[in-house]
Amino acid sequence: MNSETILGVNVTPLNHKEITNAINQRIKAELKSTIVAINPEKIIKANKNQELLALLNSATYQIPDGIGVILASKLRKGALQSRVTGIDLMERLLELADTERYRIYLYGAHDSVVSKAVQVIKTKYTNIELVGYMHGYEQNTNKIIRDINNCSPDLLFVALGSPRQEFWIKENMDRLNVKVVQGVGGSFDVLSGKVKRAPKAFRNMGLEWFYRLMTNPSRFRRQLVLPAFLLKVLLKRKENSPIGEPE
Numbered sequence: 001m002n003s004e005t006i007l008g009v010n011v012t013p014l015n016h017k018e019i020t021n022a023i024n025q026r027i028k029a030e031l032k033s034t035i036v037a038i039n040p041e042k043i044i045k046a047n048k049n050q051e052l053l054a055l056l057n058s059a060t061y062q063i064p065d066g067i068g069v070i071l072a073s074k075l076r077k078g079a080l081q082s083r084v085t086g087i088d089l090m091e092r093l094l095e096l097a098d099t100e101r102y103r104i105y106l107y108g109a110h111d112s113v114v115s116k117a118v119q120v121i122k123t124k125y126t127n128i129e130l131v132g133y134m135h136g137y138e139q140n141t142n143k144i145i146r147d148i149n150n151c152s153p154d155l156l157f158v159a160l161g162s163p164r165q166e167f168w169i170k171e172n173m174d175r176l177n178v179k180v181v182q183g184v185g186g187s188f189d190v191l192s193g194k195v196k197r198a199p200k201a202f203r204n205m206g207l208e209w210f211y212r213l214m215t216n217p218s219r220f221r222r223q224l225v226l227p228a229f230l231l232k233v234l235l236k237r238k239e240n241s242p243i244g245e246p247e
């Protein structure tokens with residue numbers, strides 16, 4: 001698979017359906033997969049932190065979870081077409097799990113949030129085998145790993161925020177008896193109903209960031225990264241070809 005490289009960070013140029021199908025094939029082939037979400041904030045952080053850069057690039061799939069990443073690709077005449085948000089991909093994987101009878105485990109967020117997310121998922125996906133969950137403030141990593149492995153899930157969703165969840169996945173992947181791990185940030189907050197997603201009209205216009213800014217102005221500082229990121233991409237445009245080396 002060719003991936004596009006934006007300021008050193010690989011991004012997978014596949015849509016939801018293509019990634020979901022590829023993951024299903026990898027599950028059947030008993031291959032482990034890791035999925036991380038890429039947005040401008042994470043790319044800027046990774047440019048200042050070699051360890052983060054290496055671990056993002058070592059994931060099986062880096063999904064373009066941010067309109068800024070798509071804009072950057074367009075500026076460089078790259079291959080990325082549309083956003084693949086963490087929560088949308090998680091929902092596709094839940095549908096897949098529902099039909100294929102894959103086992104699911106949720107790890108992260110506050111106890112009340114993750115337990116509500118479990119209820120919501122079980123109501124929506126009636127055949128799903130949701131085999132366990134753990135809140136994200138448990139300090140004993142051995143206990144967490146033991147519980148996950150005892151439940152033997154096929155898919156594990158980790159919602160600790162970034163880059164905490166990416167580091168956690170990297171550190172513990174070898175000890176986890178799971179086939180797929182996706183870092184999903186604040187998705188359990190959304191699934192539980194604690195946080196509302198932008199209305200579809202905003203999402204379709206690529207304005208989800210604007211809605212989040214209006215409803216949560218404290219994100220302002222985080223979003224200041226976007227113009228600086230796009231400028232950096234423009235300045236670097238001539239130095240790099242958009243398509244990276246094949247895997």
Ligand code: UDP
Pocket residue numbers: 108109110135136137159160161162184185186187188189
């Ligand atoms: N969180 C957690 N453990 C921690 C810190 C954070 O489980 O030690 C959870 C927090 O409760 C929230 C999620 O991580 O559910 C972070 O969401 P945020 O929207 O900040 O993530 P982002 O996608 O922006 O990285």
